[in-house]
Structure formats: C-alpha cells, structure tokens
Amino acid sequence: MSQKSKRPFRPAGKVSRLTFTDEERADPELEKPLKKAEKAGDKLEKAQAKIPKKKSLATERTFDAKTGKAKVRLYFEETDKPKPTSKLSHAVKTIPQKELLNKIHKEIREGEQDNVGVEAAHNTEQGIEFGERRIQSGYRSHKLKPYRNLAKAEKQTVKAEVNYLYKKSLRDNSQTLTNPISRWQQRQAIKKQYLANRYGKGAKTAHQTAKNTKTAVKNSASATEKITQLIVRNKKGILIALGIGVALMFLISTVSSCSILMEGGLQSIVGTSYTSEDEDIVAVDEDYETLERALQVRIDNIESEYPGYDEYQYHLDEIGHNPFTLASYLTAKLQVYKQSEVEDELRALFHQQYSLTTHEEVEVRYRTETRTDTWTDEDGNTHSDTYTVEVPYDYYILHITLKNKDISILATNNLTDEQNKMFAVYMETQGNKPYLFKGNIYAPNKGEYTDYDIPPDALTDPDFAALINEAEKYLGYPYVWGGSSPSxxxxxxxxVCWVLNQSGVYPMNQTTAQGIFNQCAIIPPSEARPGDIIFFTGTYASSGAVSHVGIYVGNGMMIHCGNPIQYASVNSTYWTQHFYAYGRLN
Structure with a gap:
C-alpha cells in the first residue's frame, strides 16, 4: 500500500500544459502561437485519457481541529498504469526460453532427414511458434500504442508551448533579440527553463513560465548577444569581409573544411571588433575630450593662476588623442564598457597621458641705470657727474610644461601581454568600425596616403636620397602624439628627427617642431631645395610659434607626418595659410 506522497505514476487524467491570461488571449501577436499551443494541449489531454488506469489503495492523514486528533482515511487512488517494459528488456527476459527452444529444434533437425513425418511435424511446430511470436508482438504493440501516442502528443505540446513562449519573449524583448544567432540562443534558454518548469516544481501558467524564462533570456543574451548585436550593427562591413572570406574559402576548398574555415573567419571578425555599443564608445570619447578641453582652459589661464612673473615660457605638447586608440585600449582592457562605468578609468588614463607641471626659474640679470653724483666745491659751486652702471636684479620666469604621452605608449605598461596583443589587433582593424569617428581630425586614415614620385635629378644628392629612402619606409603610418619610432x-x-638620425644626414636628438626650428638657419622660400625643413604655425595651440614640421622634397611638395605619414602639396590652401618658414640644417 503506497502513500499519496510517494506515488510513482502520474495521477489519472493529469497533464502539464500552459494556461493563458485574458490579456495574452487578446494580444494579436500571440494569437497564432497561442492557438497552436492550446490545440497541442487538447491533444495531449486526449492521449492522456487513453492511458490504461489502475486503482490502488492509498492513505490520507487529516487533522481535526475540534478534537485535536489526527485521522487516517483510506481511499482508492486512480493512477496511470506504468508503460510495459521495452522491447529490448522483453527480449532479454525471453532469451533463456529461446535458447532452450533453439536447442530442441537443433536436436530435432539432426534426425528429421531420416523421417519425413518428423520433418513435416517439426516444420508445422516452427510455423506455429512463429505465428505465436507474431501474435505476441502485435498484442504488445497494441498495448504500447497509447503510450506512444502520449509521448508524441507531449513532444508536440512542448514544441508548441516553447514556440509560444519564444514569440512572447520576442514581443517583450524586441530590442535584445535582433538576429538569428541570438534568437536561437534565446529559444534554447527558454526551452531549458520551460522543461525545468514542466517537469520540476516550476510555474504552470504561461504568465508564470514566461516570467521565469525572462531571467534565462537575459543571462544567455549577456555574452552571445553582445557579439551577435555587434555583427548586426556592423553588418555592412562584416558582410563585405565575410563575402571576401567566402570567396577565398570557395577557391581553397569545396569540401567540409569550408564550414570550419567559415566558423573561424566569423570568430576572427568578431574577435577583432569593438564589443561595446557604438553610443557608449562615442560618448566615452566625448567625455575624454571634455577632460582635454578643461586642461586647455587651465593652460590658457595659467598666468592668472600664477601672477607676478616677469616671463612665462610654455613648453607644450599638443592636446588631443586618436579616438580609435582610446576605444582600442578600453576594449582590450575591459572587453565591454558603458559610459557610466568608466569615469574612474578615464581619469586615471588621462592623468597618465597628460602631465602639466610648472617650474620657477630665477635669473640674475643686469639693467643699465643712469646715475648722477652732485657735489659742491670750495668756492660754493655745485657740480654733477652723470654716468651709467649695470645693476643686478632677479628676473622671475615660470616654465609651463605639458607632456603628452600617447595612449598607445601607455598601453605597453598598462595592459597584460594578451591585452596588448588584442590592443594591436583593434588598432589594426579600427574595431571593424571605421565609421565611428568620421570627421574627427585625430582619427587616422590608416592605410591610405598620398604618394609622390621624386624627380630623378633630385635623387642625385646622396644625402637627400638617403633621407627619402628612410622617410618612405613609413608611408601610411598613423599620427601618434609623442611617437618617435616605428614601434x-x-x-x-x-x-623628422627619426629620419634625420636613421638616414645619417644629421644627428638630431628627439625634440619638438620648435626645437628643430631653433637648430636651423632660416632661408627664404625662393632658395628652398630638396632636403630642407619646412615649418608651419597655428595648426594647434602650441607653446611656441612653430606647431608642425615636414621635409621639403622640391616642386612644392613635402613628406610629413600628417594623418598618416604621406606626401602633401605645400601650396594647398591649408598649408599656405599656416606656412611659417623654411630652414636648413648645416
């Protein structure tokens, strides 16, 4: 006799199916999947009703509040009959019987050739046994049919109800479920949660089950959806890359290895892309620019902050950053970031990149003063002598120095080896989002540059030829503040300093554009020749007059580190407006 709490079988007529609220029934988006789920549930109940039943005696304990005594009530409980054993287990049980019959038949066969009657009787017996087995198999199949129908109906119900919950999830999470990969992932999460609810202690209504699956949907979306949304957001660039990849793979092989290569190609594209939202990447860069503008304001007001000096000398690197460098750095370090989460990280990086210092210098200088000595002689006459003297005095100078250590240089020390590798990849691919900072003057036009063929007669000068040979190695390299080497x-x-040094033309220590200017002899534009240095002013708020420098190559052309390193016409409107001087190193 079994207790109700320990029954091993399903109660008679009980099935697990979703129920729906009036609001869900009234939703036109859910109408079709809802009807399919209800139809499948109805079939499940009909299949359940056809399962053979059995009655067993059970007990129920109750408590009488008036008497304070417990009572035990006996009753018959109707439950589903268990499914008959499988065909395999049935066959295993009959193996000894079959072996005995086979042994008997073998012994009969050994002597039946001598007796036609025995042979005929034996054949008849085998035929009867075969018929009995067929009848038994048919009978057993008939007994199993309700269970097969129930299993089929349950499978269809699960499919229909998972589909309903999936459609409901799409309606409720339309912004997060944006592409086939994430939708498949969400469907799997919903199915997993649904099965747990169906066969465990979960909810039994559409509303409750959908509520339970909501957490699973969000969790599964957190990693995969970032990547899959990334693919959709950048579908134009990624589809082009995939198209090229597919074409190459088709040429390489037409066998199953293509699918492996395709998977690797997709992972490669995703793995080289920024994983944060475009809006967050742009917003974070704007926050960084806000810090830079505040720094510029402070420099502009430095004389008000430090009044009373005879002279203020500014030694300022340019204020600015490559936005792709910042995005690549943050992605390599944080993987995914939001504007609201990286304020401390930005400030820490900003204080590493920019170093603003002041230094007071006191010089002893001399000024000429005119002095007059007056005296009276013995006769009472007044005389005076006027003369000049050099008088020492303290001259106070405030040096204001701003150093800009580019983020790409900071990355080497701030990131792990693995993060540095990813940083290099993101810089190379621009996170597969080259459109993010279009129009930003600091965003590099990597890989594209203006080339120029130097006239052969200019290359007859060995110094100039060595200079150009070294300079052209770096065509296409991006502009990096503070950068002074190919690495x-x-x-x-x-x-300019690197090219002068490496070519052997002129020993030049690393310095600013103004520092190079200070080492040159100034020449008029009419006397400029290939190999001279050309200087510009006002290209940014620099401390000195000179803000940009390039190498003149003749015929109105220069090679310089613009964005990127390339040739440019010095006669263009922009460079004409900012031209400062030509210089020659001796």
Whole structure:
C-alpha cells in the first residue's frame, strides 16, 4: 500500500500544459502561437485519457481541529498504469526460453532427414511458434500504442508551448533579440527553463513560465548577444569581409573544411571588433575630450593662476588623442564598457597621458641705470657727474610644461601581454568600425596616403636620397602624439628627427617642431631645395610659434607626418595659410 506522497505514476487524467491570461488571449501577436499551443494541449489531454488506469489503495492523514486528533482515511487512488517494459528488456527476459527452444529444434533437425513425418511435424511446430511470436508482438504493440501516442502528443505540446513562449519573449524583448544567432540562443534558454518548469516544481501558467524564462533570456543574451548585436550593427562591413572570406574559402576548398574555415573567419571578425555599443564608445570619447578641453582652459589661464612673473615660457605638447586608440585600449582592457562605468578609468588614463607641471626659474640679470653724483666745491659751486652702471636684479620666469604621452605608449605598461596583443589587433582593424569617428581630425586614415614620385635629378644628392629612402619606409603610418619610432609610430617632429638620425644626414636628438626650428638657419622660400625643413604655425595651440614640421622634397611638395605619414602639396590652401618658414640644417 503506497502513500499519496510517494506515488510513482502520474495521477489519472493529469497533464502539464500552459494556461493563458485574458490579456495574452487578446494580444494579436500571440494569437497564432497561442492557438497552436492550446490545440497541442487538447491533444495531449486526449492521449492522456487513453492511458490504461489502475486503482490502488492509498492513505490520507487529516487533522481535526475540534478534537485535536489526527485521522487516517483510506481511499482508492486512480493512477496511470506504468508503460510495459521495452522491447529490448522483453527480449532479454525471453532469451533463456529461446535458447532452450533453439536447442530442441537443433536436436530435432539432426534426425528429421531420416523421417519425413518428423520433418513435416517439426516444420508445422516452427510455423506455429512463429505465428505465436507474431501474435505476441502485435498484442504488445497494441498495448504500447497509447503510450506512444502520449509521448508524441507531449513532444508536440512542448514544441508548441516553447514556440509560444519564444514569440512572447520576442514581443517583450524586441530590442535584445535582433538576429538569428541570438534568437536561437534565446529559444534554447527558454526551452531549458520551460522543461525545468514542466517537469520540476516550476510555474504552470504561461504568465508564470514566461516570467521565469525572462531571467534565462537575459543571462544567455549577456555574452552571445553582445557579439551577435555587434555583427548586426556592423553588418555592412562584416558582410563585405565575410563575402571576401567566402570567396577565398570557395577557391581553397569545396569540401567540409569550408564550414570550419567559415566558423573561424566569423570568430576572427568578431574577435577583432569593438564589443561595446557604438553610443557608449562615442560618448566615452566625448567625455575624454571634455577632460582635454578643461586642461586647455587651465593652460590658457595659467598666468592668472600664477601672477607676478616677469616671463612665462610654455613648453607644450599638443592636446588631443586618436579616438580609435582610446576605444582600442578600453576594449582590450575591459572587453565591454558603458559610459557610466568608466569615469574612474578615464581619469586615471588621462592623468597618465597628460602631465602639466610648472617650474620657477630665477635669473640674475643686469639693467643699465643712469646715475648722477652732485657735489659742491670750495668756492660754493655745485657740480654733477652723470654716468651709467649695470645693476643686478632677479628676473622671475615660470616654465609651463605639458607632456603628452600617447595612449598607445601607455598601453605597453598598462595592459597584460594578451591585452596588448588584442590592443594591436583593434588598432589594426579600427574595431571593424571605421565609421565611428568620421570627421574627427585625430582619427587616422590608416592605410591610405598620398604618394609622390621624386624627380630623378633630385635623387642625385646622396644625402637627400638617403633621407627619402628612410622617410618612405613609413608611408601610411598613423599620427601618434609623442611617437618617435616605428614601434609607436610618429608625431610630426618625431618623424623628422627619426629620419634625420636613421638616414645619417644629421644627428638630431628627439625634440619638438620648435626645437628643430631653433637648430636651423632660416632661408627664404625662393632658395628652398630638396632636403630642407619646412615649418608651419597655428595648426594647434602650441607653446611656441612653430606647431608642425615636414621635409621639403622640391616642386612644392613635402613628406610629413600628417594623418598618416604621406606626401602633401605645400601650396594647398591649408598649408599656405599656416606656412611659417623654411630652414636648413648645416
């Protein structure tokens, strides 16, 4: 006799199916999947009703509040009969019987050839046994049919109800479910939660089950959806890359390896892309620009902050950053970031990139003063002598120095080896989002540059030929503030200093554009020749007059570290407006 709480079988007529609220029934978006789920549930109940039943005696304990005594009530409980054993287990049980019959038949066969009657009787017996087995098999199949129908109906119900919950999830989460990969992932999460609810202790209504699956939907979306949304947001660029990849793979092989290569290609594209939302990437960059503008305001007001000096000398690097460098750095370090989460990270990086210092210098200088000595002689006459003297005095100078250590240089120390590798990849691919910072003057036009064929007669000068040979190695390299070598790329002065040094033309220590200017002899434009240095002013708020520098190559052309390193006409409107001087290094 079994207790109700320990029954091993399903109560008679009980099935697990979703129920729907009036609001869900009234929703036109859910009408079709809802009807299919209800239809499947009806079929499940009909299949359940056809399962053979059995009655068993059970007990129920109750408590009488008036008497304070417990009572035990006996009753018959109707439950589903268990499914008959499988065909395999049935066959296993009959193996000894079959082996005995086979042994008997073998012994009969050994002697039946001598007796036609025995052979005929034996054949008849085998035929009867075969018929009995067929009848038994048919009978057993008939007994199993209700269970097969129930299993089929339950499978269809699960499919229909999961589809309903999936459609409901699409309606409730339309912004997060945006593409086939994420939708498949969400469907799997819903199915997993649904099965847990159906066969566990979960909810039994559409509303409750949908509520339970909501957490699973969000959790599964957190990683996969970021990547899949990334693919959709950048579908134009990624589809082009995939199209090229598919074409190459088709040429390489037409066998199953293509699918492996396709998967690897997709992972490669996703793995080289920024994973944060475009809006967050742009907003974070704007926050960083806000910090830079505040720094510029402070420099502009430095004389008010430090009044009373005889002279203020400014030694300022340019204020600005490559937005792709910032995005690549943050992605390599944080993977996914939001504007509201990276304020402290931005400030820490900003204080590493920019170093603003002041230094007071006191010089002893001399000024000429006119002095007059007056005296009276013995006769009472007044005389005076006027003369000049050099008088020492303290001259106070405030040096204001701003150093800009580019983010790409900081990355080397701030990131792990693995993060540095990813940083290099993001910089190379621009996170597969080259459209993000279009129009930003600091965003590099990587890989595209203006080339120029130097006239052969200019290359007859060995110094100039060596200079150009070294300079052209770096065509296409991006502009990087503070950069002074191929490993970091260059800024304008870093490029010129490097080329002068590496070519052996002129020993030039790393310095600013103004520092290069200070070492040159100034020449008129009419006397400029290939290999001279050309200087510009006002291209940004620099401390000195000179803000940009390039190498003149003749015929109105220069090679310089613009964005990127390239040739440019010095006669263009922009460079004409900012032209400062030509210089020659001796």
């Amino acid at each position: 970091t790329s260059f800024d304008c002065s870093g490029f």
